[in-house]
Amino acid sequence: xxxxxxxxxxxxxxxxxxxxxxxxxxxxxxxxxxxxxxxxxxxxxxxxxxxxxxxxxxxxxxxxxxxxxxxxxxxxxxxxxxxxxxxxxxxxxxxxxxxxxxxxxxxxxxxxxxxxxxxxxxxxxxxxxxxxxxxxxxxxxxxxxxxxxxxxxxxxxxxxxxxxxxxxxxxxxxxxxxxxxxxxxxxxxxxxxxxxxxxxxxxxxxxxxxxxxxxxxxxxxxxxxxxxxxxxxxxxxxxxxxxxxxxxxxxxxxxxxxxxxxxxxxxxxxxxxxxxxxxxxxxxxxxxxxxxxxxxxxxxxxxxxxxxxxxxxxx
Amino acid sequence: xxxxxxxxxxxxxxxxxxxxxxxxxxxxxxxxxxxxxxxxxxxxxxxxxxxxxxxxxxxxxxxxxxxxxxxxxxxxxxxxxxxxxxxxxxxxxxxxxxxxxxxxxxxxxxxxxxxxxxxxxxxxxxxxxxxxxxxxxxxxxxxxxxxxxxxxxxxxxxxxxxxxxxxxxxxxxxxxxxxxxxxxxxxxxxxxxxxxxxxxxxxxxxxxxxxxxxxxxxxxxxxxxxxxxxxxxxxxxxxxxxxx
Numbered sequence: 374x375x376x377x378x379x380x381x382x383x384x385x386x387x388x389x390x391x392x393x394x395x396x397x398x399x400x401x402x403x404x405x406x407x408x409x410x411x412x413x414x415x416x417x418x419x420x421x422x423x424x425x426x427x428x429x430x431x432x433x434x435x436x437x438x439x440x441x442x443x444x445x446x447x448x449x450x451x452x453x454x455x456x457x458x459x460x461x462x463x464x465x466x467x468x469x470x471x472x473x474x475x476x477x478x479x480x481x482x483x484x485x486x487x488x489x490x491x492x493x494x495x496x497x498x499x500x501x502x503x504x505x506x507x508x509x510x511x512x513x514x515x516x517x518x519x520x521x522x523x524x525x526x527x528x529x530x531x532x533x534x535x536x537x538x539x540x541x542x543x544x545x546x547x548x549x550x551x552x553x554x555x556x557x558x559x560x561x562x563x564x565x566x567x568x569x570x571x572x573x574x575x576x577x578x579x580x581x582x583x584x585x586x587x588x589x590x591x592x593x594x595x596x597x598x599x600x601x602x603x604x605x606x607x608x609x610x611x612x613x614x615x616x617x618x619x620x621x622x623x624x625x626x627x628x629x630x631x632x633x634x635x636x637x638x639x640x641x642x643x644x645x646x647x648x649x650x651x652x653x654x655x656x657x658x659x660x661x662x663x664x665x666x667x668x669x670x671x672x673x674x675x676x677x678x679x680x681x682x683x684x685x686x687x688x
Numbered sequence: 689x690x691x692x693x694x695x696x697x698x699x700x701x702x703x704x705x706x707x708x709x710x711x712x713x714x715x716x717x718x719x720x721x722x723x724x725x726x727x728x729x730x731x732x733x734x735x736x737x738x739x740x741x742x743x744x745x746x747x748x749x750x751x752x753x754x755x756x757x758x759x760x761x762x763x764x765x766x767x768x769x770x771x772x773x774x775x776x777x778x779x780x781x782x783x784x785x786x787x788x789x790x791x792x793x794x795x796x797x798x799x800x801x802x803x804x805x806x807x808x809x810x811x812x813x814x815x816x817x818x819x820x821x822x823x824x825x826x827x828x829x830x831x832x833x834x835x836x837x838x839x840x841x842x843x844x845x846x847x848x849x850x851x852x853x854x855x856x857x858x859x860x861x862x863x864x865x866x867x868x869x870x871x872x873x874x875x876x877x878x879x880x881x882x883x884x885x886x887x888x889x890x891x892x893x894x895x896x897x898x899x900x901x902x903x904x905x906x907x908x909x910x911x912x913x914x915x916x917x918x919x920x921x922x923x924x925x926x927x928x929x930x931x932x
Contacts, residue, residue, distance in 0.1 A: 426930060460772050476690075
């Protein structure tokens with residue numbers, strides 16, 4: 374099946390700053406692409422170009438086959454976009470604002486009403502439908518923006534930091550909503566919250582200095598971490614000191630790092646240390662609080678690829 | 689068309705949700721009344737017409753109309769809603785036209801609320817109501833020209849005050865272009881053709897002709913051209929924002 378979002382070599386320069394240099398990607402139906410990167414990496418600029426708000430210096434984007442440069446209105450009919458900060462007309466009520474979006478998108482009468490109610494329901498806005506948006510909390514304002522993006526039930530959703538400013542419960546709800554819709558749509562979300570990637574994304578792209586420096590499933594990215602397959606043992610420091618030498622002697626152990634009340638056994642290549650260490654601990658008869666195999670930390674990968682990508686990084 | 693109408697409705701309604709619209713209308717009517725009765729000598733002239741009323745419209749519009757138009761785009765830029773608006777399935781031209789007509793409709797409402805002046809002259813005497821209708825029509829279309837300039841410069845800045853000042857400045861140039869002050873200033877060095885063009889660009893001269901009851905197509909066409917020109921520049925500026 375063809376990709377629903379196709380981005381080809383987007384580039385944008387603001388004065389002396391090359392904000393985005395040659396970003397290409399594809400998102401298919403059923404995929405939730407997480408757009409990761411430090412602040413100022415070019416996430417929002419890329420989204421603004423995909424949605425046609427900014428004209429790229431080079432490259433283009435297609436949404437459901439419609440080129441955003443050549444056929445902007447048709448392309449815009451096929452996506453819902455929530456810009457950074459979820460801007461909406463603050464003097465309007467959510468009901469009025471969503472009604473306006475419905476009308477602009479060509480719905481009227483009972484159908485428009487039904488769409489507004491459905492979008493408001495999905496984002497839990499029912500309680501505040503009649504209050505001016507400017508009097509709402511940040512979380513509600515965000516959800517008004519989200520409801521506006523969802524309103525037309527578009528094939529493609531592009532959400533710039535959808536959970537920013539939400540409390541943990543609201544974050545959970547928004548993530549659940551994104552997951553619920555994921556099967557039917559192609560979704561891009563930008564975030565700098567890494568746990569979000571694990572929670573909702575089927576694929577993640579890390580960008581730094583306007584370039585893609587990593588692209589893969591969250592698991593693939595985690596595997597690039599130097600904590601991948603590391604066995605961590607939590608116990609008292611005395612116990613750990615006791616264990617250290619014998620763990621170092623085990624087959625396949627490259628290195629042992631000591632932290633406070635935690636010991637990290639780093640494996641050679643793809644060696645699996647977990648079973649060996651469990652046996653060892655049992656033989657020694659010492660008590661440990663926890664032994665676990667680390668999947669690797671997205672955070673480490675994120676830091677590694679975004680701080681050492683001067684050479685261009687890998688695709 | 690229905691999309692433009694939707695945008696138009698939202699824009700017009702947005703004038704009335706804040707007190708700004710009501711404050712504006714009150715100030716407009718109060719100033720117009722003060723000018724007509726005190727500066728214009730409405731009662732002392734002994735003539736039943738609205739000439740002293742219409743005479744002040746260009747000057748009042750010069751300062752007040754940019755206050756209507758200044759928020760059209762600069763507010764959208766400042767609050768970031770422009771990004772939401774321009775990524776909806778609409779063209780920049782639809783947005784420009786909808787916003788302009790919403791502001792124009794608002795100006796028309798303010799102008800319509802001056803009807804007590806018309807009632808007054810009809811009560812006091814028997815004016816030529818044809819001339820008065822022409823005056824209102826001319827005033828409305830001139831307000832449109834001021835609004836088009838204002839809307840255009842509203843795109844230029846996120847700051848409404850800057851948008852206002854720029855609009856007043858350019859409106860002033862168009863207002864006074866044909867006055868002796870300007871013509872004498874340029875007549876020393878400019879060729880004849882340029883002087884004629886500058887003289888013809890004046891809002892004052894074109895409006896004066898209409899408000900005397902001479903509904904010349906040339907005068908109406910002049911204001912319509914100004915509106916079309918500045919709305920065209922407005923669309924160009926909105927597109928420039930995207931390419932910036």
